[in-house]
Amino acid sequence: MVLLNFVLAESALELVPREIWSRPAVVSDATRRERKAGEILLDRSFHHSAMERLRDSEKRGRPDLVHITLLDVTGSPLYLDGRVMVYVHTYPDTVIEIEPKTRIPKNYLRFRGLMEKCLVERPTTGLLRVRQMSCSALLKMVGPGGAYGLSVRGKQSSLPDFAKRVADEGNACVVVGGFPHGHFSAETARSFDELVRIDSRPLEAHVVAARLIYQVEEAIRFND
Amino acid sequence: MVLLNFVLAESALELVPREIWSRPAVVSDATRRERKAGEILLDRSFHHSAMERLRDSEKRGRPDLVHITLLDVTGSPLYLDGRVMVYVHTYPDTVIEIEPKTRIPKNYLRFRGLMEKCLVERPTTGLLRVRQMSCSALLKMVGPGGAYGLSVRGKQSSLPDFAKRVADEGNACVVVGGFPHGHFSAETARSFDELVRIDSRPLEAHVVAARLIYQVEEAIRFND
Numbered sequence: 001m002v003l004l005n006f007v008l009a010e011s012a013l014e015l016v017p018r019e020i021w022s023r024p025a026v027v028s029d030a031t032r033r034e035r036k037a038g039e040i041l042l043d044r045s046f047h048h049s050a051m052e053r054l055r056d057s058e059k060r061g062r063p064d065l066v067h068i069t070l071l072d073v074t075g076s077p078l079y080l081d082g083r084v085m086v087y088v089h090t091y092p093d094t095v096i097e098i099e100p101k102t103r104i105p106k107n108y109l110r111f112r113g114l115m116e117k118c119l120v121e122r123p124t125t126g127l128l129r130v131r132q133m134s135c136s137a138l139l140k141m142v143g144p145g146g147a148y149g150l151s152v153r154g155k156q157s158s159l160p161d162f163a164k165r166v167a168d169e170g171n172a173c174v175v176v177g178g179f180p181h182g183h184f185s186a187e188t189a190r191s192f193d194e195l196v197r198i199d200s201r202p203l204e205a206h207v208v209a210a211r212l213i214y215q216v217e218e219a220i221r222f223n224d
Numbered sequence: 225m226v227l228l229n230f231v232l233a234e235s236a237l238e239l240v241p242r243e244i245w246s247r248p249a250v251v252s253d254a255t256r257r258e259r260k261a262g263e264i265l266l267d268r269s270f271h272h273s274a275m276e277r278l279r280d281s282e283k284r285g286r287p288d289l290v291h292i293t294l295l296d297v298t299g300s301p302l303y304l305d306g307r308v309m310v311y312v313h314t315y316p317d318t319v320i321e322i323e324p325k326t327r328i329p330k331n332y333l334r335f336r337g338l339m340e341k342c343l344v345e346r347p348t349t350g351l352l353r354v355r356q357m358s359c360s361a362l363l364k365m366v367g368p369g370g371a372y373g374l375s376v377r378g379k380q381s382s383l384p385d386f387a388k389r390v391a392d393e394g395n396a397c398v399v400v401g402g403f404p405h406g407h408f409s410a411e412t413a414r415s416f417d418e419l420v421r422i423d424s425r426p427l428e429a430h431v432v433a434a435r436l437i438y439q440v441e442e443a444i445r446f447n448d
Binding site: 108 | 332334425
């Protein structure tokens, strides 16, 4: 049974937005890959020069971060036991819901291909399911457990203590930012019951995810 | 000061070996990338059909696993504080020594390019330094601290207990297998002072690495 709902929020994962389809960096990448501009992932490694004038540019176009975080979560025993439900909420409010135990490709190019297919076709059934909803709507849908956002702006807690609370609660939702810089949007931040800080410095999403899941496992081990 | 030497051993990271340079999967990948066959990384995602007859084929050609593991190690506060020395020992006995605090590219294609450059040019100074040596020779060089291999074949220990021993020892070497399947070679296994098992099931290298480093940090926090 699911013990933990893990949400990667405002993730830097999206198809190239229409407003930059005709920018040279996008056209040349799409041409090289023989795809339409609107059917490839926005990726700062290739589209940097085209991203300058995008709104919130510094938070977007980093599918590599989402990939690494998903690998850390899905490689954990807790996930492999079917006890973690994973949701990737993205910058443009698309949510990818991952069926427990689903394996994520370790090769980045295969991951990219899978995400592109998923965001273009938007399946509503199967191992990866797509919905259009804000992070706050997602948290309401996942409820009724507590919703905890992790952020350096939060109230300091030791990770073992926080993980124990989450494990004891049994159906909590923990939200980590899936973007390289900056903070949760005001709307997302308002949807948390609590904002928690687990380290004195900002950590990358995948590092936070790996530690959190491990500590939840440790908390259960002591409860058992 | 360095507290932990982290060795990823027999890692599935190498240039395409000469014996399969002329195999069709290798030729077509090299041609597409406009590189020589001997200057690209062996990668099962692209060279699967060419790898059939390679010795220990199932342990080789997974640079993606090495990448993810390095990202988990180098994203940790312990590494960012300059307290982890990382060595990537590879299947063909090449060792890449990573200067503490060096950042590893998160984008897989950039990582691949960096590793190819490194394995072709074999720099002996700088942030990434290359030597030709076996894992056992590496452990002797890194000594005099204890050398612990992590494996499901080892003696069961709780990770917090093991991490505490490592942290208390102060200059220990922990070795994790950098390959997708199988076990350490007999020669590598003989070079450990102890073989330790930290979970009841086999875990991926990056999952083990992330947990180990986190628990070493926790152990220090309590020591301080």
